[in-house]
Amino acid sequence: MAALGEDEVKERLSGLDGWEQKGDAIEKQFQFEDFSGSVDFVNTITPVANEMDHHPDLAISWNTVTVTLSTHSEGGLTENDFELAQKIDGLG
């Protein structure tokens, strides 16, 4: 799965809600009631990420989870990142 070009990235980003490009990655913040809400969200991501064998970076800060997606092996963003972003949006 090859890294997408800049135009392809822009097009796919426009189809997503709330995701921003940060260098070679896309990022979104999700907010919850409290710390436990954040951890619950991380637990719902885990089986989805394992099934795709593609894993986000996750930063938990109290009631906020920042999800960062990139395909390090390709040095950029691939279809996998946008597919996982869409699946995560379906959970949040």
Next chain:
Amino acid sequence: MAALGEDEVKERLSGLDGWEQKGDAIEKQFQFEDFSGSVDFVNTITPVANEMDHHPDLAISWNTVTVTLSTHSEGGLTENDFELAQKIDGLG
């Protein structure tokens, strides 16, 4: 619970294994088998943090969890941070 002075922080840090001071926080990285191992670790931290009503920042990147502790309300490190660090070390 007041913020500790620099000497008190150094003394308490010397009693811990693998924690480093980063500005107003202390930080340690924990490594696991894979992403699920990292998430399992986060799940063991949650009840401990909730019981203390003191919550770490947690960054998951595949098999690595970076734990960052600080007491934002005091603008620095307090006894709570070192108590939570010790409890987390007991889990890892």
